[in-house]
Amino acid sequence: MKTKETRQHVFFMMVGFLALLFLPDFLNVYHRSFIMFTMMYVVLSSSWNIISGFTGYISFGHVLFYGVGSYASAILVADQGWPWLATLPISMLVGLLFALVIGFPVLRLKGPYFAIATLAAAEGTRVLVTVWDDLTHGGLGISLPNVENSMETYYAMLILMFVTIGVCYWIAHSRFGVRLNAIREDEVAAEALGINTTIYKLAAFGLSAIFPAMAGAIQANKTLYIDPETEFFILITITMKLMAMFGGKGTVIGPIIGAVVLYTFQEFVWVTFPQAHLIAFGIFLILVARFMPRGMVGQAVDRGWWRKGMVH
């Protein structure tokens, strides 16, 4: 698909990449970390979007992959002394493994039951991680060796973010994505058209699991301390979902807009009224779900600012 539009998008992505590549030299550690975490949420909401936006299976337990990825990396770094970059592929594989093992049975469920089952899977994993303290140090958490690596994690997250966006873009513009959309619209009809829905759903679930796993790994090496309560925090799932929904799920640009806008907003609320953090979040969730379920992109399409059928 070498259309003019694709070339434009690639051009914009390159510009963004270059801008973000040279930006951290001019920033202090706080702003660098802030941008890194914004990019992390872009990764998380974009990958949630793969299974839930493109394929229509709303996952309530995506923090599971983020958590196991960060734990895989932290265990290897803290207990085995690996260099942290070398742990990223392992985290990816662990995330993929969990996605396949959990996805194979659970993807047979539909709608709200899939949502509840993934929620249960994530919470169950949290308890397992807490209990299995030989491997995971239990509820004490893992402290990683103390280093200042805000530059390295920034670049790692930058590359991960562009890989994620690239994969989402490819999905949205390929037959694979069209098949996922077919599953979202009507699974029985998709199957009747000859799409092997099990394989496609599993592939989408796996793809949407590996990026959070790596993001979790990078985050663990950035914050240098992890414990089950923060790594498997249910609010992280809700945040990525809210960001993708606010931007517009089922599109490539939606989760990116949502993550950038909401993370900035969240940081602002967190700094100004730390106590009202959750309540602001809850009310915002209600408003988004109630009044703009198709997000900002959906609104723009409805008002004719963007053309219909837009996926990028």
Add this chain to the structure above:
Amino acid sequence: MEKAEIRSIYLLSGFLVLAFTLPFVVGIMTGYVFFDIVWLYDLITIVLSGMMHGGVYAMFAVGLTLIFGVMRIINVAHGEVVMLGAYFTWSLFNAPGFFDINVYIDPLLTMIITLPVVFLLGFGLQKFVLNAVIGGPELTPLLITFGIGISMINIVEWIFTTDYHTVAYVPGAIAVTNDISISANKAISFAMAFVISTGVFLFLKFARFGKAIRATAQNADVAMVCGVNIQRIYMITFGLGAALAAAGGVLVSIQFAFNPETGIQYTVVAFAIIILGGRGHFIGALIGALMLGVLENLVSFMVPNGTAMVEIAAYALMIFVLLIRPAGLMGMKEG
């Protein structure tokens, strides 16, 4: 019945038998099981106290199943209402203490205030927030109730901080025989749960309004044609479900310590129960609650690290039942 359906019932029963034997197997392997009379008495005590837990679980599971059955919405804020009920009880219980009066208000009496207040809260939520999204995509109410839930957590944290609270009601235990005894609080809350759920059952079965609720659950359109005011039924059902959850919260508060974040745990428990029992099924919820209560106590009694494993028991039960027979024990296949 179809062959596949009968097979799934057999599979589910087989799974449940397995689930109940598993703690014993693990217990024998890890040496937590002793074959003597003292252990046997302990086991009986554990099973009894599991049933008492189950009675409390039944309270809020019945509320959830009622809401699901009538409105087809999945209320994730249910556990938070349980927690809210517990906090209401705690504040009323200690209320005279704030004015330096050395009396405590009986936790069961606080229900007289708690239940109507929470009923009105549920009524209002349904009227102003949820009514607009019924019948739309199934996930919108899920997200909205989640938003309500975390707002409630935040408000309660503001007022009461994140410390654990308990309500010290009746100390001591009731001796059933010389060797088996049960904590008095548990027995009281079980009796209370029994009374309330029987009351709700009779209300649904015989009262005119209860019949209207059941009719709406079966087929909202036909009920509307027959002259049932659906919107009102929805509001009252949500209020009733919330009030049942709060009643569960009152019973929880006299047995367990609670803090603002315990809500989610009860949400999961309630979901595990209604999925096991059959969604929207009243008796199913009662049976499921008793089974989950007993199973949880068996796990915490015989499995090492049991108190943490209890949570896993509920999660695993939920996922496996969803996979084996999504309709649950008593439910029929949704057509």
